[in-house]
Amino acid sequence: MKGTPPVSENSPLIEAPKRRGPAIALAVAVLLVVGALVAFALTRGDDSAGDDLTKVKLGVVGASDPYWKTLKDEAKDEGIDLEVVDFADYPQPNPALTEGEIDINQFQHIVYLADYNVANDQDLTPIGSTAIYPLGLYSQKVDSVEDIKSGDTVVVPDDDSNQARALGILQSAGLIKLKDGGSIFSTLADIDKDASKVKVKAIKADLTPTSLPDVAAAIVNNDFVEKAGLKFEDAIAKDDPSDPNAVPYINIFAVRAEDKDNKTYAKLVEVYQNSKKVQDGVQDIAAGTAELLKTPVADLEASLAKVEADTRARG
Structure with missing residues (x-):
């Protein structure tokens, strides 16, 4: 320790413990710090965990x-x-x-x-x-779009964006005609009913597959196809995802x-x-x-x- 005088032959033995005491305390403290650091390192692991x-x-x-x-x-x-x-x-x-x-x-x-x-x-x-x-049209009653009868009901998702896309599919399949030709903003109100083959109903997207027993066909979002026990390849109509x-x-x-x-x-x-x-x-x-x-x-x-x-x- 800095400032500690050297021990001489005449130094009383009683003084020795006083000089060693701080040294021992310091050694113990160092050991405790080292131990804590080791424990921290072991619990911390590597950089990826x-x-x-x-x-x-x-x-x-x-x-x-x-x-x-x-x-x-x-x-x-x-x-x-x-x-x-x-x-x-x-x-x-x-x-x-x-x-x-x-x-x-x-x-x-x-x-x-x-x-x-x-x-x-x-x-x-x-x-x-x-x-x-690709967004698909599915049915439990018919095997093709041509088998859907005039006046049948087809279901689409009710959220605006998916509804417009679904209506585009129905128009491409010849089931409906849209007054404005179709856009990303098309809604049920844009359907020319007199020129359309089917009636269209909009419901929540997650409910479209459960409607299949009651309607001619339904547009089913991909998230719900397999959950509903359907197969993607069974879609009777769909859009083209490669279209610009x-x-x-x-x-x-x-x-x-x-x-x-x-x-x-x-x-x-x-x-x-x-x-x-x-x-x-x-x-x-x-x-x-x-x-x-x-x-x-x-x-x-x-x-x-x-x-x-x-x-x-x-x-």
Whole structure:
């Protein structure tokens, strides 16, 4: 210890413990500190585990799909502790994202997001694409569109964006005629009833498959096809996901505007897009019908801006 005088032959022995006492205390303290550091190191583990993972809450509709578990596992390797939060139907994940209950969601296409933003004066924004899924018309009563009789009832989803897309399919199949030729804003009010073959009814998207025993046919969103015991290949009509006009129907990851440059969220999108296991899982669920995409974010933002502007212009 600094300032301690040397011990001489005449120094009383009683003094020895006084000089050793602080030294012993210091040694004990050092050992305790070292022990604590060792214990911390053992509990902390390496940089890829425990508290070093960045927690992210992802909202989806259909968390039981196996590829979400694959994404969770592969995201962990990139330092992301992913929690997949399941929502029962489409109207729930966007408000949850707006309110900060989740960090990011993936369940919707650009048209749906634009409709939500405009209706609620929000600025949720896309940060990555996933795929375009063909929307299909299904039936438990007929094997083809031609077998549907005049005056039969066909069901479509009641949310604005999917309803417009569904009506486009019915028009392409020759079942209805739309007064304006059809657009992303078409509603039941745009149907020319006198020139149409069938009656059209709109109900909640998750209920369209359960309506099949009671109607001639129904448009069923991909999320609910297999859950309803249907097969994608059994669709009697569907749209073309490779059509350039289908860009607004690209499915996306969305975040709050202030988080659009968040590197962790961008990394999660990269894992989703680049993982063969995840992409194979997506195709397994979609029975190979998904058109997987890596659309530039700038293109997604431009499409969203256009659809939002068109929506506002319509009042």
